[in-house]
Amino acid sequence: MQTVTYAGNLTVDNNARLGVGGTITNNGSVNLNAAANASEFYLNGGTITLNGTGSIIMNMTGAGGTAYIDGSGTLVNNILTQGAGNIGANVLAIINNSTITAINGTQGLTLDPVNGCRGIHEQRHAAGQRRNPRPYGERKTVTSSTLPGELSLDRPMCNS
Numbered sequence: 001m002q003t004v005t006y007a008g009n010l011t012v013d014n015n016a017r018l019g020v021g022g023t024i025t026n027n028g029s030v031n032l033n034a035a036a037n038a039s040e041f042y043l044n045g046g047t048i049t050l051n052g053t054g055s056i057i058m059n060m061t062g063a064g065g066t067a068y069i070d071g072s073g074t075l076v077n078n079i080l081t082q083g084a085g086n087i088g089a090n091v092l093a094i095i096n097n098s099t100i101t102a103i104n105g106t107q108g109l110t111l112d113p114v115n116g117c118r119g120i121h122e123q124r125h126a127a128g129q130r131r132n133p134r135p136y137g138e139r140k141t142v143t144s145s146t147l148p149g150e151l152s153l154d155r156p157m158c159n160s
Contacts (some may be wrong), residue, residue, distance in 0.1 A: 002044075005052070012039045014065060019044050026054035026079055032069075034085065035062035043071030043092060049077040051078045060107050145149030 003022030010030045012018045015037035018030075018034030021044040032039040041056060041058065047092035048071075050056070057078065058067035070073065074093040081100045088094055094113050102109035 007054075011104065012041060014062070016040070017042045019045055019071075020048055021046065023049045023051060026050060026052040026056070028052045028054045030054070032056065032058045032067035032083070032085065034058075034065035034067040037065050038068055039065065040068045040070060043069075043073050043075060045071070045073045047074045049074060049076040049078065053079075055080040055082060058085035058087075058109070060084045080125045084109050086110040086112055089112060 001018060001020045003024070005025035005027070007027040009028055010018075012030065012032050014033055016037040017038075017040040019042045019082065030041060032041055039059075056069070058069070058081070060067055060083075067083060068089055069081070069085070069087045069090035070091055072091055074095060075088075076095045076097070077100070078097045080098055082103045084102065087100065087109070088111060090112045091114055094111075098109065100109070
């Protein structure tokens, strides 16, 4: 999928990959449905921008399968991303201008930007309290059961 606008629901099933490039305007939902195998939203290189009013929903329903947002290049995220899985896979630079939320109480959401990535910070919001952000360049896994509420990135710059 290259530089496209769509509405409605798009599903990336178990053991499938959706390659994307350019600017994707999502006014619906992208559902990554991993079960026994991976389900991937795969960036084809360069800068990929996600715009619109929609969301990416990362689902892991079976043992062994992981929902991924990975590939190569820089992800500029301007839409809600939520669920369980892996964002970055230690290969993507991430510029986040929206909310990334762990919503599965038993499976983690791993934020794993490319090594050496500077400028990404995490902030935890639990019980209405803000914790101090810290430099974010390493892998971090959270679950909604251990981290109520949302996980968001408060500094939007990360260059690979």
